[in-house]
Amino acid sequence: RKEVEQDPGPFNVPEGATVAFNCTYSNSASQSFFWYRQDCRKEPKLLMSVYSSGNEDGRFTAQLNRASQYISLLIRDSKLSDSATYLCVVNTDKLIFGTGTRLQVFP
Amino acid sequence: NAGVTQTPKFQVLKTGQSMTLQCAQDMNHEYMSWYRQDPGMGLRLIHYSVGAGITDQGEVPNGYNVSRSTTEDFPLRLLSAAPSQTSVYFCASSLLLNGNYGYTFGSGTRLTVV
Numbered sequence: 001r002k003e004v005e006q007d008p009g010p011f012n013v014p015e016g017a018t019v020a021f022n023c024t025y026s027n028s029a030s031q032s033f034f035w036y037r038q039d040c041r042k043e044p045k046l047l048m049s050v051y052s053s054g055n056e057d058g059r060f061t062a063q064l065n066r067a068s069q070y071i072s073l074l075i076r077d078s079k080l081s082d083s084a085t086y087l088c089v090v091n092t093d094k095l096i097f098g099t100g101t102r103l104q105v106f107p
Numbered sequence: 108n109a110g111v112t113q114t115p116k117f118q119v120l121k122t123g124q125s126m127t128l129q130c131a132q133d134m135n136h137e138y139m140s141w142y143r144q145d146p147g148m149g150l151r152l153i154h155y156s157v158g159a160g161i162t163d164q165g166e167v168p169n170g171y172n173v174s175r176s177t178t179e180d181f182p183l184r185l186l187s188a189a190p191s192q193t194s195v196y197f198c199a200s201s202l203l204l205n206g207n208y209g210y211t212f213g214s215g216t217r218l219t220v221v
Contacts, residue, residue, distance in 0.1 A: 004149075034209075043197055044150070046209035087149070094165070095210065097142075099149040 001026055004090050004098040012104045017078045021101045023071040023088030033064055035073050036087040038100065044087055047073075078105045109133050113198050113213035120188040120220045128183040128216050130198030136211070138201040139181040140165070141173065143194040144215075150197065156181055188220045 006023045013019050025033075033050035048055065050062040050071055061074040071088055083105045088098035114129045132139065140155035152165030156175040170192060172184040181200075185192060195217050199210040 008147075043212035043214050044210075045212070049209075094140075094152060094155065097150040099147060 002098075003027060003092075003096045004088055006088050006098040006101045008099060008101060010102040010104050012106060013078055014106055015078055015080060017105075018074065018076045019078055019103065020075075021073045021086055021088075021103075023073075023098055025069050025071070025088075025090045025096075027090070027092050027096075028066075028069060030069075030090045030092050032091040033062075033071050034089040034091075034095075035060075035062060035071075036089055036097070038085045038087055040084075044097075047086070075103075078103075080105050080107065111198055111200055111211050111213040113196075113216050115216060116214065117217050118219070120185070120218065122188060122190060122220060124188050126185050126188070128185075128196055128198075128218075130181045130183065130213060131179050132181075132198075132200040132211070133179065134200065134202075134211065135178060136200035136202055137178065138203065139175065140199050140201075140210075141171070141181070141183045142197045142199065143167065143192075144197060145194050153183065153196075185218075190220045192218065193220045194218060 004025050035047040036044040037047045038044040050064045054063045059076045063072045085100040085102045087100045090096045111132045137158045141153040142150040144150045151167050154173040156162045198213040201210045202208045
């Protein structure tokens with residue numbers, strides 16, 4: 001079993017749609033959690049950290065369920081510029097990256 | 108403030124050749140690391156360093172060497188290139204090991220071994 005698992009997608013959604021990505025992790029001792037965004041043929045960039053109480057940054061909401069070892073990312077009012085691959089990242093004693101979920105937003 | 112600078116951006120090697128991928132950061136980050144990214148595999152940690160003079164192995168260290176003589180530089184050496192090392196390589200740095208302030212990545216090196 002992979003340490004961090006994500007649905008690879010692609011998720012194809014129209015502009016303005018709400019889309020949710022899920023991620024599960026296997027190590028219950030994981031300490032911190034993140035979502036990174038990676039554009040095609042570019043480097044990953046930190047999108048947001050994920051806190052136990054849930055947190056929001058504009059149109060993006062992240063949730064963590066430690067009991068189920070599950071992380072989610074919700075994107076509201078999708079924009080064309082949101083098209084990218086979203087990487088779920090878990091910190092045990094080092095960062096472990098999921099393989100990513102690809103999002104394509106169409107007009 | 109350049110962030111993390113990787114060179115070269117592209118490289119083609121013949122099997123058995125050696126080369127060094129360069130990585131430099133100007134943010135005074137103690138933690139630096141090298142990842143490789145392959146389709147369907149995600150980013151996998153090759154080697155990392157928690158400060159000058161200290162390095163350690165990650166998930167896929169075989170065939171690679173690193174050194175950290177200064178805080179700024181963290182070169183990755185391929186000793187004898189193999190086709191299995193064809194990949195995109197990213198260098199990343201962070202203020203803290205746990206990455207809570209985020210990892211800053213270089214723009215990557217696309218390596219092809221023929």
